[in-house]
Amino acid sequence: MEPIRxxxxxxAVLPQRDVDTDQIIPARYLKTTQSKGLGQALFADWRYDKDxxxxxxxxxxQPEAQGAEVLVAGANFGCGSSREHAPWALRDFxxxxxxxxxxxxxxxxxxxxxxxxxxxxxxxxxxxxLASPGMQVTIDLETRTLTAAGLLAxxxxxxxxxxxxxxxxxxxxxxxxQAGAIDAWEEAACAR
Amino acid sequence: xxxxxxxxxxxxxxxxxxxxxxxxxxxxxxxxLVHEVTSPQAFDVLRERKLRVRRPDRTVATMDHSTPTNPGxxxxxxxxxxxxxxxxxxxxxxxxxxxxxHALGSExxxxxxxxxxxxxxxxxxxxxxxxxxHTSTHGAFGALAFGVGTxxxxxxxxxxxxxxxxxxxxxxxxxxxxxxxxxxxxLILAVIARIGVGGGTGHVLEYTGSAVxxxxxxxxxxxxxxxxxxxxxxxxxxxxxTTFEYLAKTPRTPKGAEWDRALARWRALPTDPGAAxxxxxxxxxxxxxxxxxxxxxxGMALPLGGRIPDPAAIPDAAARASLEKALRYMDxxxxxxxLGQEINVVFIGSCTNSRIEDLRGAASVLRGRKVAKGVRVxxxxxxxxVKHAAEAEGxxxxxxxxxxxxxEPGCSMCIAMNxxxxxxxxxxxxxxNRNFEGRQGKGGRTFLASPLTAAAAAVAGRIAxxxxxxx
Numbered sequence: 001m002e003p004i005r006x007x008x009x010x011x012a013v014l015p016q017r018d019v020d021t022d023q024i025i026p027a028r029y030l031k032t033t034q035s036k037g038l039g040q041a042l043f044a045d046w047r048y049d050k051d052x053x054x055x056x057x058x059x060x061x062q063p064e065a066q067g068a069e070v071l072v073a074g075a076n077f078g079c080g081s082s083r084e085h086a087p088w089a090l091r092d093f094x095x096x097x098x099x100x101x102x103x104x105x106x107x108x109x110x111x112x113x114x115x116x117x118x119x120x121x122x123x124x125x126x127x128x129x130l131a132s133p134g135m136q137v138t139i140d141l142e143t144r145t146l147t148a149a150g151l152l153a154x155x156x157x158x159x160x161x162x163x164x165x166x167x168x169x170x171x172x173x174x175x176x177x178q179a180g181a182i183d184a185w186e187e188a189a190c191a192r
Numbered sequence: 193x194x195x196x197x198x199x200x201x202x203x204x205x206x207x208x209x210x211x212x213x214x215x216x217x218x219x220x221x222x223x224x225l226v227h228e229v230t231s232p233q234a235f236d237v238l239r240e241r242k243l244r245v246r247r248p249d250r251t252v253a254t255m256d257h258s259t260p261t262n263p264g265x266x267x268x269x270x271x272x273x274x275x276x277x278x279x280x281x282x283x284x285x286x287x288x289x290x291x292x293x294h295a296l297g298s299e300x301x302x303x304x305x306x307x308x309x310x311x312x313x314x315x316x317x318x319x320x321x322x323x324x325x326h327t328s329t330h331g332a333f334g335a336l337a338f339g340v341g342t343x344x345x346x347x348x349x350x351x352x353x354x355x356x357x358x359x360x361x362x363x364x365x366x367x368x369x370x371x372x373x374x375x376x377x378x379l380i381l382a383v384i385a386r387i388g389v390g391g392g393t394g395h396v397l398e399y400t401g402s403a404v405x406x407x408x409x410x411x412x413x414x415x416x417x418x419x420x421x422x423x424x425x426x427x428x429x430x431x432x433x434t435t436f437e438y439l440a441k442t443p444r445t446p447k448g449a450e451w452d453r454a455l456a457r458w459r460a461l462p463t464d465p466g467a468a469x470x471x472x473x474x475x476x477x478x479x480x481x482x483x484x485x486x487x488x489x490x491g492m493a494l495p496l497g498g499r500i501p502d503p504a505a506i507p508d509a510a511a512r513a514s515l516e517k518a519l520r521y522m523d524x525x526x527x528x529x530x531l532g533q534e535i536n537v538v539f540i541g542s543c544t545n546s547r548i549e550d551l552r553g554a555a556s557v558l559r560g561r562k563v564a565k566g567v568r569v570x571x572x573x574x575x576x577x578v579k580h581a582a583e584a585e586g587x588x589x590x591x592x593x594x595x596x597x598x599x600e601p602g603c604s605m606c607i608a609m610n611x612x613x614x615x616x617x618x619x620x621x622x623x624x625n626r627n628f629e630g631r632q633g634k635g636g637r638t639f640l641a642s643p644l645t646a647a648a649a650a651v652a653g654r655i656a657x658x659x660x661x662x663x
Contacts, residue, residue: 016517017510018389018489022628027609031258031274033232033281035342045630050616074510076390079423079489080628082325083230084341102390105425106325110341158357160215171343172237175351178209178218182246182353185208185220 009069017074039092078107230323302575312442368478376411392424403477546574557647564653
C-alpha cells in the first residue's frame with residue numbers, strides 16, 4: 001500500500017445520513033471475484049437513471065464534485081452489510097477519505113485496510129463541511145487534524161491504523177509476525 | 193475475581209496478545225464461516241503471498257448468496273455466468289486449500305447463519321467470524337460472533353486471528369410476557385426503533401431479561417441476527433437450558449464425557465451478578481406489538497396499527513430530510529395507516545426468519561387459506577435440513593396449497609443477487625433484515641415484518657394484522 005501522510009484535496013458532499021453499503025454499491029455488483037474496477041458501480045442507483053444516464057441532481061455528478069478526493073457524508077455513513085466492495089468502489093472512484101460525524105464499525109475497519117481514511121469529526125465541524133461542497137481541505141495523519149479555510153478540527157485515529165497507513169504496511173504482515181504467540185495460544189488451548 | 197459480563201468472558205478467553213495503546217488485541221477465532229461472495233479476493237491474497245490456510249479444520253464454507261432458489265432445482269441450473277463463475281471459484285478455493293464445503297445441491301447446504309447452528313458448529317463461548325454482517329446471529333448461543341470484511345477473511349484464513357479493539361457493552365433488557373402474535377422479530381424491530389440504526393455502534397449488545405429467556409433458539413437467532421441493524425458489532429444471549437437442549441440434538445457438538453465437560457464450561461459463561469455494562473436500555477416486553485417498517489432503514493418501524501410519522505414534526509433537519517427521502521422512495525404519505533396498504537410480493541426467508549419455527553409460524557396462518565389474487569409469495573427455507581424438516585411436517589403442502597412458491601434454500605430475495613428480486617415500484621412484506629433502497633431489487637419497496645405478519649399480508653393482499661386472522 002502507498003503510504004499516506006497528508007491528503008490535500010477538495011470535498012464532495014453527500015449530506016444524507018445513514019448511507020448504507022447497499023447504496024454505496026448495490027448487491028448485483030458483488031458477483032465479481034475481483035476488487036478492482038468497482039468505481040463505475042459506486043452509488044449506481046443514485047448516480048444513474050434507469051437508462052444508465054447520469055442524474056444531474058446527484059451530488060457526485062455536479063461539476064464542482066469532479067476531481068474531489070474527500071467525501072463528506074451525513075452521520076452513520078457505511079451502515080449495513082460488511083461488503084469490502086464499498087471501500088473498494090470509493091477508492092476506485094478516486095476518494096481517499098470519508099468524513100462524517102460517525103462511521104459504521106465494519107465499514108470503517110474495511111476502509112482502513114484499503115487506504116481510505118475514515119475521519120470522524122465533531123458535529124460542528126462536520127456541519128461546516130456539509131455546508132461547503134467543493135471546499136479545499138488538508139487532512140494530516142501525523143497531527144490527526146483536518147484543516148480548511150477558518151476550520152481546524154482534530155479526529156480520532158487508532159495509533160496502529162495510523163502507523164499502518166503512514167508506513168504503507170498492512171495488518172496481515174503484523175498478524176503473520178505473531179505466529180509464535182498464536183502457536184503458543186493454540187497449544188495452551190489444547191491443554192485446557 | 194472481578195465480576196465479568198458474558199462478552200468479557202468470551203473475549204478474555206481468546207486474547208492471544210493483549211491490546212496496548214499502540215496495538216489492538218490479537219483475538220483467536222474458533223470458527224470461520226465462508227461463502228462465495230466475500231471470499232474470492234481473500235484466497236487470491238493467500239496465493240499472492242504464498243500462504244496456506246492455517247486451520248482448515250476450523251473453516252467451513254457454503255454457497256448461499258448468489259445461488260438460485262428455483263423450485264425443484266435438482267440440477268441447479270445457474271443461468272447467470274458471473275454467479276456461476278463465483279460459485280466455481282469457491283469450489284476451487286476450498287479444494288485447493290482443503291476446506292469443508294457444503295456446495296449447492298448438497299445435504300448440508302444453506303444460508304451460512306442457518307447451517308452453522310444446525311450442524312452444532314455454533315457453540316457457547318466460541319469466537320465466530322464470517323465475511324457477512326449477519327454473523328451476529330450466532331451470538332444467540334452465547335458465542336462472540338461478528339461480521340468482517342474480505343481483508344479480514346484473509347487474515348483469519350492465514351492466521352486464525354483478527355486484530356480488534358475491545359468493544360463497549362450495552363445491555364438490552366426485555367422483561368415481561370410477550371403477548372400472542374408478538375414474535376422475536378417484533379422485539380428486535382422495537383429495539384432498533386428505540387436505539388436507532390447507529391445506536392449500537394462500537395458496542396456488543398447483550399439481550400437479557402425474562403422475555404429473552406423465554407425465547408426459543410430460533411427466536412433468539414432472529415434477535416441476535418439484527419443486532420447489526422442497530423450498528424452493533426455483535427449481539428449475545430447467555431446460554432441456558434434452552435441452548436443446551438438445542439445443542440444436544442446437533443451432530444457436531446461434543447458427545448459423552450466431552451459433552452459434560454463442555455456443559456460445565458458453558459454454564460460458567462453467563463454474566464456474573466454485579467458485572468457492569470457500559471450502557472443499558474430497558475424495554476417492556478408485555479407492551480410490545482407486532483412491528484412493521486415503513487421507511488428505508490430498519491429503524492423506521494412502527495407498531496402494525498400505527499400511522500406514518502410526519503416529517504414536519506421532526507425538529508432535527510437531517511432526520512427530517514432522511515424521513516422525507518424515505519417516504520418519497522416508498523411513495524407513502526405522512527399520517528397514512530400501514531394496515532390496508534396494498535402489496536405485490538411476500539418473501540418468507542433469509543438468515544433472520546427461515547428456520548423451521550419461522551416456517552411453522554407462517555404455515556399456521558396460511559393453512560386452509562389462499563394467497564390473495566395477484567400476490568406472489570416466495571417461501572425459501574434457510575437450509576436443505578430446514579427444507580426436509582418442513583416437508584416431513586407437510587408444511588410444503590400448506591404453502592403450495594395456499595398458492596405460495598416453495599423454493600430451494602438460499603439468501604434469495606433478501607439480497608436479490610440470485611435472480612429472486614422485486615420489480616421497480618413493487619411493494620413487498622419481507623421477513624428479511626434490510627429495507628434499504630433497492631435491497632430486494634432496484635426500485636423495490638420493502639416492509640420488514642415477522643413471518644406471521646408476512647403470511648397475513650399474503651392472504652389479505654395488503655398489510656394485515658395476523659391476530660385478526662387468528663380470531
